Amino acid sequence: MDAKDLLTIGEVAHRSGFPPSALRYYEREGLLRTARTSGGQRRYERSVLRRLAFIRAARTIGVGLDEVREGLDQLPDGRTPTKADWTRLSRSWRGRLDEQIEALVALRDGLDSCIGCGCLSLQRCRLYNPADRVAESGSGAQLLPRLLRRTPAQGM
Amino acid sequence: MDAKDLLTIGEVAHRSGFPPSALRYYEREGLLRTARTSGGQRRYERSVLRRLAFIRAARTIGVGLDEVREGLDQLPDGRTPTKADWTRLSRSWRGRLDEQIEALVALRDGLDSCIGCGCLSLQRCRLYNPADRVAESGSGAQLLPRLLRRTPAQGM
DNA sequence: GTGCAAGTTGAAGTCAGGTTGAGGTCAAGG
DNA sequence: CCTTGACCTCAACCTGACTTCAACTTGCAC
Numbered sequence: 001m002d003a004k005d006l007l008t009i010g011e012v013a014h015r016s017g018f019p020p021s022a023l024r025y026y027e028r029e030g031l032l033r034t035a036r037t038s039g040g041q042r043r044y045e046r047s048v049l050r051r052l053a054f055i056r057a058a059r060t061i062g063v064g065l066d067e068v069r070e071g072l073d074q075l076p077d078g079r080t081p082t083k084a085d086w087t088r089l090s091r092s093w094r095g096r097l098d099e100q101i102e103a104l105v106a107l108r109d110g111l112d113s114c115i116g117c118g119c120l121s122l123q124r125c126r127l128y129n130p131a132d133r134v135a136e137s138g139s140g141a142q143l144l145p146r147l148l149r150r151t152p153a154q155g156m
Numbered sequence: 157m158d159a160k161d162l163l164t165i166g167e168v169a170h171r172s173g174f175p176p177s178a179l180r181y182y183e184r185e186g187l188l189r190t191a192r193t194s195g196g197q198r199r200y201e202r203s204v205l206r207r208l209a210f211i212r213a214a215r216t217i218g219v220g221l222d223e224v225r226e227g228l229d230q231l232p233d234g235r236t237p238t239k240a241d242w243t244r245l246s247r248s249w250r251g252r253l254d255e256q257i258e259a260l261v262a263l264r265d266g267l268d269s270c271i272g273c274g275c276l277s278l279q280r281c282r283l284y285n286p287a288d289r290v291a292e293s294g295s296g297a298q299l300l301p302r303l304l305r306r307t308p309a310q311g312m
Numbered sequence: 313g314t315g316c317a318a319g320t321t322g323a324a325g326t327c328a329g330g331t332t333g334a335g336g337t338c339a340a341g342g
Numbered sequence: 343c344c345t346t347g348a349c350c351t352c353a354a355c356c357t358g359a360c361t362t363c364a365a366c367t368t369g370c371a372c
Contacts, residue, residue, distance in 0.1 A: 008348075008349080009349070010349080020348095021330070021332080022330065029329090037338080039339075040349085041349055042349080061263060064329090097263060101261060104257045105257060107217060107253060112250070164318080164319080165319070166318065175361080176319085178360065181360055193369085195369070196319085197319055220359090316369100316371100317368100319367075320365100320368085321364100322365105323363085323364095324361100325360105325362070326362090328357100328358105332353100333354085337350065338349065339348085340345100341344100
């Protein structure tokens with residue numbers, strides 16, 4: 001916490017791989033807090049790098065920034081987060097990842113059967129069925145896409 | 157091809173699960189062609205439903221519209237596409253799906269090791285490494301997200 | 313022949329996750 | 343002190359895949 005330990009935005013950008021524009025954006029969005037010099041420039045504590053690693057990992061998995069913020073907000077207020085804190089956060093993604101994989105595998109199996117039959121039929125094709133139910137039920141809901149919906153990393 | 161067989165946009169919307177706005181959009185984007193009544197209203201051949209099934213399946217897998225169009229453009233010009241035509245198109249996705257699954261599994265394994273060590277370290281964490289490479293190469297590109305990027309079926 | 317649901321258009325809006333640019337300020341080495 | 347590169351803010355822009363809106367027209371049932 002020595003003043004010497006504080007990093008400029010350029011240093012953080014270089015070390016984290018996020019461009020400065022993203023760092024400023026994350027700050028605006030409440031994912032990061034920064035100290036400022038008397039002249040108004042950002043100075044980052046070293047711990048921001050771990051936070052950014054978390055953000056990077058979350059984004060890679062496809063977690064949206066809102067949810068990332070929620071996660072980060074659950075970190076202990078006063079003290080520096082421990083290994084256990086980060087572990088707890090990460091663990092919750094394991095399930096999501098499993099879901100995503102499961103959904104894709106189901107899709108692949110469906111695709112296989114479609115390749116087999118060449119159908120893509122409204123009645124029979126498993127790839128198509130989600131939409132079909134919509135047509136039947138009149139509801140706006142979808143089935144498989146729901147699992148995949150959480151839009152995977154878009155930016156940059 | 158009897159005039160009686162032509163469908164209105166509402167009927168196609170209902171049977172395909174795509175809202176009319178999406179159907180018009182797809183037409184503007186060159187994924188669909190339609191006949192028109194003397195008054196200018198769209199009339200769809202029934203075959204559009206199969207095309208839409210293809211589009212739905214592609215979007216579900218995460219294929220972008222540009223690529224869907226490319227695929228559809230490869231369908232035979234004069235004749236009605238056969239089962240084999242659709243099969244050929246679908247088969248190319250199998251590989252993509254495999255890739256996506258593989259990427260997610262790798263991610264999950266990486267996550268597991270991170271949960272184990274609680275690190276999310278800049279140097280060691282496998283979840284983090286993709287970004288690290290970016291930082292090195294100076295490019296704005298991402299590695300894994302590229303595979304997951306294409307936003308899964310959004311419509312309705 | 314009329315009423316009204318369903319259709320038409322083009323333009324603009326939406327959402328996420330940032331990027332880009334203009335115009336100006338800060339900080340550090342010489 | 344001065345230069346210069348790094349930094350600041352605010353606003354506007356970007357992509358993809360649509361949706362929504364306003365203002366108007368069609369087409370089918372009665």
